[in-house]
Amino acid sequence: MDSSGDIYFGGVSASGGDYPLKDSVQAFGGSNDAVVSEILPGAGSTSLIFSTFLGGSADDVGQGFALDSQDNIHLSGATDSTDFPVVNALQTEFADGIASPDHNDAFVAEFGAGLIGQVTPASGGNFGSTTIVLNGAGFESGATATLKSGGSSVASGQFVKASADGATLRATFDLTSVAPGTYDVEVVNPDTTSFLAAHSFTVVAGGGAKLWANLVGRS
Amino acid sequence: MIRVGTPSTFNLAYGNTGLNDAYFARLWLTFPTANLSYQIGTTLTQPQITGNPIDVSAVPPDVKVGSQTIVPLIVPVVPAGGSGSIPIVFTAPILGTDIPLKTWINPAA
Numbered sequence: 001m002d003s004s005g006d007i008y009f010g011g012v013s014a015s016g017g018d019y020p021l022k023d024s025v026q027a028f029g030g031s032n033d034a035v036v037s038e039i040l041p042g043a044g045s046t047s048l049i050f051s052t053f054l055g056g057s058a059d060d061v062g063q064g065f066a067l068d069s070q071d072n073i074h075l076s077g078a079t080d081s082t083d084f085p086v087v088n089a090l091q092t093e094f095a096d097g098i099a100s101p102d103h104n105d106a107f108v109a110e111f112g113a114g115l116i117g118q119v120t121p122a123s124g125g126n127f128g129s130t131t132i133v134l135n136g137a138g139f140e141s142g143a144t145a146t147l148k149s150g151g152s153s154v155a156s157g158q159f160v161k162a163s164a165d166g167a168t169l170r171a172t173f174d175l176t177s178v179a180p181g182t183y184d185v186e187v188v189n190p191d192t193t194s195f196l197a198a199h200s201f202t203v204v205a206g207g208g209a210k211l212w213a214n215l216v217g218r219s
Numbered sequence: 220m221i222r223v224g225t226p227s228t229f230n231l232a233y234g235n236t237g238l239n240d241a242y243f244a245r246l247w248l249t250f251p252t253a254n255l256s257y258q259i260g261t262t263l264t265q266p267q268i269t270g271n272p273i274d275v276s277a278v279p280p281d282v283k284v285g286s287q288t289i290v291p292l293i294v295p296v297v298p299a300g301g302s303g304s305i306p307i308v309f310t311a312p313i314l315g316t317d318i319p320l321k322t323w324i325n326p327a328a
Contacts, residue, residue: 121300125238131298172240207238211297213246213324216304217229 002071006049010036010062010075013053024052025111026085031055034062034077036111054109056081072112078104087117088197114138114166116197119185125207126175132157132185132201134169140189145171147201148184180205226308228260233294233324234302245325246292248307252283254318257290260306 001007013019013035016028020037033055040047054060056079064076084107086092094105117136124130134145145157155178157171169187182202188194231248235241250257259280281290292305311318 121238123238124299128239130238131240131296131301133298175239204238209235209239209241209244209297209299210237211233211235211241211244211324213231213233213322215229215248215307215320215322216232217227 002067004040006038006040006071008036008038008065008067008073010034010065010073012061012077016053019053020048020051021053022048022051026053026055028053029055029060029081029083030057031081032059032061034060034075034079034109036062036065036073036075038073050111052111054085055079056083056085058082060084060107072110075109075111077107079107080104087115112138112193112195114187114189114193114195116185116187116195116200119197119200122200123202123204124173124175125204126178126180127207128176128209129172129174130207131159131170131172134171134185134187134197135167136169136195137167138189138193138195139163139166139169139187140191142190143169144188145169145173146186146188147173147178147203148186148196149181154178154183175203175207178203223311226258226310228306228308229320230304230306231292231322232302232304233297235297235299237299239299241297242295244294244297246294246305247321247323247325248290248292249287249321250309251286251318252288253286254311255288256310256312257288258308258310259290259292260308 012032014032019035033053035053037051038049040049054075058081060077060079060081062075062077066074068074082094114137116134120133121130139162141162143160143162145160146153147155155173155175157173160169160171162169180203182199185197185200186194231246233246281288
């Protein structure tokens with residue numbers, strides 16, 4: 001249960017057709033899927049706040065469950081699905097290779113208000129400014145973006161702009177005074193929810209622009 | 220191939236493979252004046268300037284040097300790792316042979 005009284009639970013379900021879903025991150029993958037749900041108990045009725053499947057076409061089981069201080073849901077379990085959905089995976093395929101699963105590899109998943117999935121480009125030079133595009137979820141208009149090292153800010157993003165669907169955030173960083181090294185990228189929404197992509201951006205010495213042009217056609 | 224009298228759309232593609240953004244990149248296009256006419260396929264709007272605005276309509280969009288037309292364009296920002304394109308419509312008024320089209324960008328890679 002979180003501080004506002006919402007109740008969370010997770011586990012496994014084979015009810016692909018009628019398990020109640022709300023803002024789900026995916027549809028039923030097949031066989032058995034892990035499930036995570038959040039409900040708000042009321043005096044006369046109970047509201048479903050969030051509910052999703054997690055898994056691929058084979059068996060996937062949710063086994064461990066925890067909430068962090070920002071009410072992000074952390075789920076661990078086991079999977080036998082070669083197509084288990086992965087984002088920012090430490091290991092993207094089964095230990096024995098994607099074509100021959102060794103049955104029941106472990107997975108760890110986080111569900112929250114958003115995430116930073118990909119940082120593009122992943123490096124910039126300290127010769128000038130670099131515009132970074134973050135792909136993920138939950139970015140809001142008015143968010144701030146910061147390059148950090150050890151929790152301290154080394155550069156603040158300028159011209160920060162989130163897409164209307166919250167899936168992309170663009171920010172320009174002046175890297176001219178930033179020492180070469182690897183940095184975290186942090187986004188903070190106006191409601192103070194924050195997302196961190198650890199060690200996701202590298203500043204290298206020098207750099208500059210390398211432009212090309214070409215005439216292509218005709219159509 | 221460009222057919223006489225038939226507009227043909229080309230794309231002036233550009234990009235930046237460097238590690239930093241490029242600001243106010245100068246993009247150039249040249250072609251023989253006698254062989255082609257052109258139209259930029261993107262609508263360019265004049266920024267609002269207060270005080271003593273420049274009459275942009277009095278500024279020619281291209282420069283004729285000898286037998287060549289040079290079209291200078293400015294791309295405000297080309298982000299590191301980014302790319303873009305500007306559509307250009309060419310029309311050949313007369314039957315010709317090969318028509319050399321050249322483009323380049325400063326600072327070049």
